[in-house]
Amino acid sequence: MIDAGTDPSSGQRKQLRRSGFRTRAEAEDAMTKALAAVNAGVWTDDQGITVGDWLDQWLAELLERGRSPKTLANYRGHVRDVWKPKLGRLRLRDLRRAHIERTLAELGRPVVAADRAKGNVGRRIGQRTPSTIDGYRRTLRSALSTAQRRGLITMNPAEGRMDAIPDRHDEDDRTVWEPEQTARFLAHVATDRLAALYELAAYAGLRRAELCGLRWSDLDPGVGAGLTIRQTVVEVSLSQLTPAQRICPYCASEHAGRLFKRPKSRAGRRWVPLARPAREALVAHRARQMEERAMFGPDYSDHDLVFCRMDGAPLRPGAVTVAFEGHVIACGLPTVRLHDTRHGACSLMLAGGVPIEVVQMIMGHSSPAVTRKVYAHVMRRATADQVNAATDLLTRLRE
Template structure:
């Protein structure tokens, strides 16, 4: 009969080895009860260390766990001969062992614990991946504003949500692989949702144009029910994300916080940036019918670029857009161009500064890299446009009088202030729509400049220098879209070589079998 208390409730108490069901004959009953161990030690300094684990299936497992705990606590003896320091460290290791066991992490790894003790790292708590990434980013003071903003976005948006709570010394390849698998799935879902939104929006506009109010309401409701538009994390972005994580873990390896850079071992694909495609009539028709761009990077043809510039010629920022289209300058470089970096007589510019965004704030910084500081030649048309820009600015200075702000910039507002890069992009999109052109990014004018230069036969090294790249591989693999005329020229060159070889070679003699066949046919 079970024991009960005064309220009549059963009293539960641990019977331990006295439980009658634990024994079966002369041995232990393997089907009843679990094993536990307890380590209880009081040293000469009076510090008591108690560690006990339960719910172990076998006696062997309990003995193995006890031996592992004793080995971990023995790390304290490597500290030195000070009994108090050794006793304090042993207490800390025991606290860490109990905390990890309670959190379901198992026992701390021996080498990781030993490394923490020898390097003076905190023993009683884990340094998580999120804490390390945050500390690492704060310590990189030499980063440019744009690079820091990109790293901070990667840490905040992807790395911390997926990996932030994992102890740094417990991070494994499987964790990194699982993160990238999840990000890829999220990207695919975002792509599908964006396509559905474009289709619903196209149906809504078509219904409104046709006067079908019922279809318009139906398409409008369908659009409202879909999730908001999201920019998917493409393969190239995931590759850069892995590079950022690998760099942070390399620094952790250098400080002996981890022994293996698991990010370097994770397989996530090549991560190549999408190739630029030219807006051919077929691709324009596809975009008009579906609202979807064939590629994230699209490039105008020479005729389409002229169409845009004809529309932009009536805008005060025409010289800026012409400069970007003809030289491949980055947006920040064009907005940050100063008159002291322009030599109109020599038709040359040498950009040294850029205007970049930090949120909505605009900062003037040095260029992206050493290779970005280059001399760029100007066509006569571009030089004339810059002369007109200089004249316009002088007139604006006279009209503004004391309100004029002297910044020394080539492209300014009517009172001399520098242009906001986001507004330059927004105006570019507006002018492109007014010109009836398929959409491209302002940065894609840079792609177009490189591709048009190659199509005109300009050497790849010259194009690479013009764009400010550190090597021609970047220019060839990322920033060039090969126009059909280049492909036709290559095909014609191969055919010409074959025809030339055929003309110089002696005609083959017909074989006897061929001659007999011809005679029979005759």
């Protein structure tokens, strides 16, 4: 038994007890290490809590503090599918970096049917990407950072680069449409009810949640030079929401799986310029929407949304993705995600000579460094074109 100081909350002396050693030498060695930790001021009392118990407590605290439902849903999925099954029974103080490395290495292997979680989790994934694996690590890192601040552990074993996470070089080889392919897609969807949504995705680089949450009041007067991102619509199951979060702020009803929320960062709340084709598409879209509104009459559910269902209710973001994928297949273009249209918009801006700092603000990144990292693969062609244009004078003189 070792005296570990006074508990500031109760004023009582803390006494460190350990047992279960096979030999006297093991006990003395453990006591020496414990005394050294106490004297160095790095001893912690984890109160006997397990990793699984701490993760449950951490999630409950995030819910009480009003953390974003979408973020909470991701955290819960990571805890449920990986961290509790793999490491939940370990004592929190016994968790080591090797345990985390081993679990991350398992996540990097091909996903087989027997390993997939119940429900829709992982149904379409053959192998997790390095970014996905690092997402699991970041969840655990966040939980352990809180434990460290509470004095339950002395260091965070999930901090820093993990050798088990593969390099991300392969992720840079993603498919990006060339401008002529984007033009072909926009021609294909010109008569679609949501044609203007695809125009904004291609020219302004808005995210899916931003497109679904865009309001007419967010546009400059008269569909002017630009728009301001002030809200998004994300897809979250009702079970992940509190009763208050389920109530729509516009119509006071529930929209299953859809939640209005503010952008999650200051960089996300931004002004975005509108290209002329996008403005023209919005004007035509507005006219069609007014016809739909007149058709529904008093049954129209006005949410001031630019893109919504025919009755005015918010779109389900997942349905937008499904519709986009169907159009891509129908016009025979290389398969890309709706989110990848942001890369095309970024390419157009860079090719047009828009400074990287301005592109960063338009795309909603926290800094130009993030823009360079995310779009390094699409900057190559724009950079090559700019270099060729800059050296054209010397080339003409040589000729």
